[in-house]
Amino acid sequence: MGLEFNTETFRNDFTFKNSPRAIRRFPFPFDRDDYMYSVNMEPHVPGRPGSVFEHMFDVDEHYVAEMRDRAQVLADDPLRCQSLPHMELAGWDLLELIMESKARDYPQWFELHKNGNRWHWINRPMEIEQKFTFLDPTTLPCGPMEYITRQAQGDFTLQDQRDDNLWIEAGMVTTQADWSLDFDIGMSFHEWHAPVPKAHQMGVFDRALKFLLKLQHGAPVRRFNWTMTVDPLLDTSPENYPKWGPTKTTLTPENIGNRQHLRVELQTLHRLPRSNAIAFPIRCYLIKFEELVTIPKWARRLHRVIRDIDPELSTYKGFIRNRELMVQYLSQFDDGAPTSPGWWPDE
Amino acid sequence: MTKTLFEPSIRSRPVYGELSPRAGSxxxxxxxxxxxxxxxxxxxxxxxxxxxxxxxxxxxxxxxxxxxxxxxxxxxxxxxxxxxxxxxxxxxxxxxxxxxxxxxxxxxxxxxxxxxxxxxxxxxxxxxxxxxxxxxxxRGSLSRRVQCVHCKGVTENVTTDPFVCSHCGLNLFVRDHYSRRLAAFQGVNIDAEDPGLVPAAVERFK
Structure with a gap:
């Protein structure tokens, strides 16, 4: 396949960058020149070859470095991975989903051999080989959710379904857009979304919950979310906010192209077969402004979205302070030409 | 209905009713x-x-x-x-x-x-x-139990916003976001982006 894994960091010297290939396949989240909240869900079916939608779980050039960063976050703060006692079965469901998907979609990197409940897992990029008994937690070095999500890019939460509601009761959360699993674990759907402005009044969460309660096994769905992050920091947690918050004050017209990143979450939702829980992978993609503007359509469109966004949204997303600077920088790349519909780059 | 008047708030903030006798063992x-x-x-x-x-x-x-x-x-x-x-x-x-x-x-x-x-x-x-x-x-005081999201320490009987975390000393603003599992509101550093720029504390939860 020829794809190599980058040696790069998401902290300290921040050597993260995207190759030209990674830039072209970046999941640019805006399909038009403006943005407002919506439920915006669509079936998570295989998409264009080479795109981040090609496979159930996208594995890209950042895989190994991201997993190294996750291990560091967990060493610093073990509360980023938690599972309430009744969620273990959902953890096994998730492990099965990820192992089967990766072994099927990337046979050059991952293998899964089954002999009844005796499983043999090989993860070549991370040099892991594990023989274990499916559904027997004593045969893994840690719980099943933690085990597999230490080997899968993106955050993961597991939602139990009862009383016509979803309850966030397990998760691996180290690449989050400023929310705390440790605080939110155990909450109902509306409770953990409570701090989001406007969307409740718009009925977005009522509709989303109604939709998700009926989610079927084998018919996953996906949506985008996005925000802005200074420096390619995966761990923008509330826990560490005093450490990364101050970096927002250090942007200048000279460094913004290199240090300001659009942060996109590809969120997918999967009904799990044994537990009836819902798995919610939240995959984070970062792109520097100077990388993004190499795609002329995206540069024009991002300029217009940021210029015209509702101030309440830019406040909640935490970039109101630098919005003018962003608009100034991006405006150089917007000649006013119309943009084509949809998010794909023009050929 | 509750006897205490609460400001309109977000969906995670608890709401209270009025006790009434029920049948029970x-x-x-x-x-x-x-x-x-x-x-x-x-x-x-x-x-x-x-x-x-x-x-x-x-x-x-x-x-x-x-x-x-x-x-x-x-x-x-x-x-x-x-x-x-x-x-x-x-x-x-x-x-x-x-x-x-x-x-x-x-x-x-x-x-x-x-x-x-x-x-x-x-x-x-x-x-x-x-x-x-x-x-x-x-009934009674509106003082809050607040967990510092940074150090995880809980400060009892918080009456002002912002306040100083009794564990790590950071200046925290009090969100209405509430965890029933922790029985606490969430406190978040208010001057992270501008260290030292802390608004005067207001008695919000008497």
Whole structure:
């Protein structure tokens, strides 16, 4: 396949960058020149070859470095991975989903051999080989959710379904857009979304919950979310906010192209077969402004979205302070030409 | 409806009702400070049914954060069991024992400050009682129990916003975001982006 894994960091010297290939396949989240909240869900079916939608779980050039960063976050703060006692079965469901998907979609990197409940897992990029008994937690070095999500890019939460509601009761959360699993674990759907402005009044969460309660096994769905992050920091947690918050004050017209990143979450939702829980992978993609503007359509469109966004949204997303600077920088790349519909780059 | 007036808020913020007598095999009351009055009011409402209810009632009571102690009025009700504890912490093991020993049909009544309602509700939740078996009524102080999202330490009886975390010393603003599992509101560093720029503390939760 020829794809190599980058040696790069998401902290300290921040050597993260995207190759030209990674830039072209970046999941640019805006399909038009403006943005407002919506439920915006669509079936998570295989998409264009080479795109981040090609496979159930996208594995890209950042895989190994991201997993190294996750291990560091967990060493610093073990509360980023938690599972309430009744969620273990959902953890096994998730492990099965990820192992089967990766072994099927990337046979050059991952293998899964089954002999009844005796499983043999090989993860070549991370040099892991594990023989274990499916559904027997004593045969893994840690719980099943933690085990597999230490080997899968993106955050993961597991939602139990009862009383016509979803309850966030397990998760691996180290690449989050400023929310705390440790605080939110155990909450109902509306409770953990409570701090989001406007969307409740718009009925977005009522509709989303109604939709998700009926989610079927084998018919996953996906949506985008996005925000802005200074420096390619995966761990923008509330826990560490005093450490990364101050970096927002250090942007200048000279460094913004290199240090300001659009942060996109590809969120997918999967009904799990044994537990009836819902798995919610939240995959984070970062792109520097100077990388993004190499795609002329995206540069024009991002300029217009940021210029015209509702101030309440830019406040909640935490970039109101630098919005003018962003608009100034991006405006150089917007000649006013119309943009084509949809998010794909023009050929 | 609740006797305390609350500002409009977000969906994770707890809402409270008014205690009313229910049919049940046993009745557990946990209250602090002015919460005692919610209980005496409820028994007054029960009228002729009150004696039968009291014969199956266990009341656990502690003074409020500012020292309000209405033990005498509660004790005078003549419940099967009455216990005055100096603090919630001191009553915790007793509450756990009562919940562990509980049978089907136990009704739980919580009254007083958000802190005691929240802490007691957490015990009830951990014991696995159905949510519908619990009634809550807010009375008295609006002071908050706040968890610092940074150091995880909980500061009790927070009345101002912002306030200084009693564990790590950061200046925190108080969100309405509330965790029933932690029985706490969330506190977030207010001057992270501009160190030292801290607005004057306002007494928001008297």
């Amino acid at each position: 046993a009745h557990l009351f946990i209250a602090d400070g002015e919460g005692a009055e919610a209980i005496t009011d409820m028994f007054a409402k029960a009228g002729a049914d009150a004696p039968a209810l009291l014969a199956k009632s266990h009341i656990i009571y502690m003074p409020g954060p500012y020292g309000t102690d209405l033990s005498a009025a509660l004790q005078a009700l003549g419940a099967a069991q009455f216990h005055r504890a100096p603090s919630f912490n001191a009553a915790e093991l007793r509450i756990r024992k009562v919940l562990t020993d509980a049978h089907m049909g136990l009704q739980v009544y919580l009254a007083g400050t958000e802190t005691v309602i929240g802490l007691a509700q957490r015990e009830v939740m951990m014991a696995g009682l159905p949510f519908e078996a619990v009634q809550t009524e807010h």
